[in-house]
Amino acid sequence: MKMLINVAETVVADALRGMAAAHPELTVDVENRVIVRRDAPVEGKVALVSGGGSGHEPLHGGFVGPGMLSAACPGEVFTSPVPDQMVRAAAAVDSGAGVLFVVKNYTGDVLNFDMAAELAEDEGIQIAKVLVNDDVAVTDSLYTAGRRGTGATLFVEKIAGAAADEGQPLERVEAIARQVNESARSFGVALSACTTPAKGTPTFDLPPGELELGIGIHGEPGRERRAMMTSREIADFAVNAVLEDLSPRNPVLVLVNGMGATPLLELYGFNAEVQRVLAERGVAVARTLVGNYVTSLDMAGASVTLCQVDEELLRLWDAPVATPGLRWGM
Amino acid sequence: MLDADFFRRWMTATAASVDREAERLTALDSPIGDADHGSNLQRGFTAVTAALEKEAPDTPGAVLILAGRQLISTVGGASGPLYGTLLRRTGKALGDAAEVDRAQLADALRAGVDAVMTLGGAAPGDKTMIDALVPGVDALGDSFGAARDAAEQGALATIPLQARKGRASYLGERSIGHQDPGATSSALLVAGLAEAAGE
Secondary structure, three states: OOOOOOOHHHHHHHHHHHHHHHOOOEEEEOOOOEEEEOOOOOOOOOEEEEEEEEOOOOOOHHHEOOOOEOEEEEEEEOOOOOHHHHHHHHHHHOOOOOEEEEEEOOHHHHHHHHHHHHHHHHOOOOEEEEEEOOEOOOOOHHHOOOOOOOOHHHHHHHHHHHHHHOOOOHHHHHHHHHHHHHOEEEEEEEOOOOEOOOOOOEOOOOOOOEEEEOOOOOOOOOOEEEEOOOHHHHHHHHHHHHHOOOOOOOOEEEEEEEOEOOOHHHHHHHHHHHHHHHHHOOOOEEEEEEEOOOOOOOEOEEEEEEEEOOHHHHHHHHOOEEOOOOEEOO | OEEHHHHHHHHHHHHHHHHHHHHHHHHHHHHHOOOOHHHHHHHHHHHHHHHHHHHOOOOHHHHHHHHHHHHHHHOOOOHHHHHHHHHHHHHHHHOOOOEEOHHHHHHHHHHHHHHHHHHHOOOOOOOOOHHHHHHHHHHOOOOHHHHHHHHHHHHHOOOOOOOOOOHHHHHHHHHOOOOOHHHHHHHHHHHHHHHHOOO
């Protein structure tokens, strides 16, 4: 598999150097792998720190900036960062108002953030944690490590980030983050596997005439494999899977998210089908976002995330944000 | 009796076998995980051997605590905290003794394995590293060689299991038929003990 890289070992460091050059508004510590808002710590305001494996860009580093994350810790590709990074990030952004860790529900991320929270609290930093677990493809949590965190991470980081930006206290920011996670569900499909730089070949074998339903964001196979479907059929399947688990009484935010290798032309077409299913099911749409936000390297495919919002959450969603990956109103 | 030098040899032997087997570990992690287990552990044990050369701790417990801390700081993923906790807790259980015997090491390792089970929430039969560690530690009472063989058998015995913890659990029944990469690397760790003992 051809990749635009030098060697696999330096992929993350190279990307961070390039990010630093492109975004002077961020402080990028390449050696310690921490990306911080240049104006951190912001006086009197709660800080948000997230992190996870690399390979999901723009998540998380691309969401650092006013109105969203204060700092992000990128790990190796698909590998949770280590506690040292998270503690360093927390110390860099804490203004005394406390830090919210936004953690996607993967064993590695959870364990490392738990360790980091203990170490940061030892240093006198007040830490709260919110776990993102929105993936409905994982049905029986009794026999799994629980539901995976996927697209809803963007909604949690944006909306809780806006609450922090308004000066809301830590317990309030944490409660809002939790409310967003509980209000959001996702379902993803893959038309191809992805290739990690370390491995150099696709992570699983997906023949041309087939697709994987219910994938996560780490190039792992899904729950089930079927013969290739049309955009219309995939939208029916994905949206209905989400609505089986979420019965929105309020309007929803819609995220039609590309996995990395699916062109916008296809994503917009897929969004048209998603909107059709929502209209047929009587679900009102408040806002829609289409693009590559929570990706899986060069995987082809898409995920649908719905998040039902009340007036307060919608107001926070619409609040200004200025990050490399998400920007409006400022 | 086993002194700090034995424990350093254990870590060095494990690092060498992780180096040798890195590609196989990653290949095992590909169909049911995220294809990084080999490269992650390789990075961690490289850091362990470098730190042991630099610091040369003088008790068995200190060697393992230092090694565990290196793994937590460099591996990432679930493997970092799990392997790091295993070594740190085993090291703490060994205390300040300058030398320990095989029975004391077995007891300490049991404490380490218990800590891993608590941290990861996994039990025997969940298709994880625990499935190699538990039989390995149980056989340590007999000999280092017996521990190595039991851990290896434990890793092989994960093939027909359905994963209930870790990323492989998302595959449900499709995780059946694949050997667990974590159990495989745990068998390497136990085999490192036998190598350090010359068995």
